[in-house]
Amino acid sequence: MDIDVLGALAVRENGLSITPTAPKPRQVLALLALHADQVVPVSALIEELWAGEPPRSARTTLQTYVLQLRALIATALERGGSEGAAAGDGGPPAAARTAKDVLVTLPGGYLLSSGGGTLDVREFDRLAGTGYRAMDAGDFAGAARLLREALALWSGPAFADVQGGVQLDMETRRLEETRLCALDQRIEADLRLGRHRELLAELTVLAARYRTHENLHGQFMLALHRSGRRGEALDVYQRLRGTLVRELGLEPSVALRRLQRSILMAGPENPAESAVESGGERLVRA
Numbered sequence: 001m002d003i004d005v006l007g008a009l010a011v012r013e014n015g016l017s018i019t020p021t022a023p024k025p026r027q028v029l030a031l032l033a034l035h036a037d038q039v040v041p042v043s044a045l046i047e048e049l050w051a052g053e054p055p056r057s058a059r060t061t062l063q064t065y066v067l068q069l070r071a072l073i074a075t076a077l078e079r080g081g082s083e084g085a086a087a088g089d090g091g092p093p094a095a096a097r098t099a100k101d102v103l104v105t106l107p108g109g110y111l112l113s114s115g116g117g118t119l120d121v122r123e124f125d126r127l128a129g130t131g132y133r134a135m136d137a138g139d140f141a142g143a144a145r146l147l148r149e150a151l152a153l154w155s156g157p158a159f160a161d162v163q164g165g166v167q168l169d170m171e172t173r174r175l176e177e178t179r180l181c182a183l184d185q186r187i188e189a190d191l192r193l194g195r196h197r198e199l200l201a202e203l204t205v206l207a208a209r210y211r212t213h214e215n216l217h218g219q220f221m222l223a224l225h226r227s228g229r230r231g232e233a234l235d236v237y238q239r240l241r242g243t244l245v246r247e248l249g250l251e252p253s254v255a256l257r258r259l260q261r262s263i264l265m266a267g268p269e270n271p272a273e274s275a276v277e278s279g280g281e282r283l284v285r286a
Helices: 023-034 042-050 058-084 120-136 140-152 166-192 196-209 214-226 230-248 254-266 274-285
Strands: 002-004 010-013 039-041 103-106 109-112
Touching: 010 058, 023 042, 023 058, 023 109, 023 166, 039 042, 042 058, 042 109, 042 166, 058 103, 120 140, 120 166, 140 166, 166 196, 166 214, 196 214, 214 230, 214 254, 230 254
Parallel strands: none
Antiparallel strands: 002 010, 039 109, 103 109
C-alpha cells in the first residue's frame, strides 16, 4: 500500500486508489492512513467524525464506513491481482490477502496495514532527521540536500482535500510545524553555504506568508544584508516589529534585536562585517 498525506490524500492498494469520495469515510481513511500500522482507537475516530457530540448510532455508523473502505480495498485487491499484492508485512501470503487483512479490526480500534508499502510522512521524517544530524555535524551541503528532498515530498498542505475534524486539524497543525522546522533548517544550511542571493525570492514569499515568524524574517534580513541590501534588511525588521506589536502585543526577540543592531553597526560600506555574521548565527540557533 502507498500512502500520501502531505498534500491531497491518496491511498493506493496494488496501485489502485482506495480513497473514497464521501467526506466521512474519507476522514476515517485519512486518520488511519496517517497512523498506518498502528491501532487507531474507536474513540479517536468518533471524536474526529462528530467533535464530541456523537449520535447514539456512532459506533454502528463508523462500522458502516469501515465496511465501505473494505469494499474499496477488496476491489483493488481483486483487480490488482497477486503480482501487485506481492509486498507483505509478515501476514498472510499476497495471494490470500483480504480486505480484512488490510483494514484490521483489533480490540479497541482499527489498524490500516501498509504491507511494507510507502508512506510519505515517514519518508519525510527519515530524510529530515538525517538532515538535522548532518547540520549538527557541520555537513551543510548534505543537510541542504536532504532537507530539500524531504520538503519536496510536500505537494500542498497536509490533507489538503479532506474536511478535517478535531483529530485531523490537530495533526495538520503538527505536520505543518514539522515542515516549517525543516524549511528553517534548510534555509540556514543554504545561508551557511553562501547562497544568500539565491534565497531572496523564496524568503520574500515566506516573510509575506508567515508574517510573525521571527526566524524566517531574521534569515531574510541576513540574506538581504549579505547581498549588500542593508536598508531593505532593516525595513524587514521594522515591518516585522510593527506586525508583532500590533497583532500580538510583543516586541521582537532578543536575538532578532541583536541582529538588527549588528546590521546597523556594520554600515553600508561593510555589509559582511563579522558582527552581523555572529548575530545571524545566534539568531538561527535561538
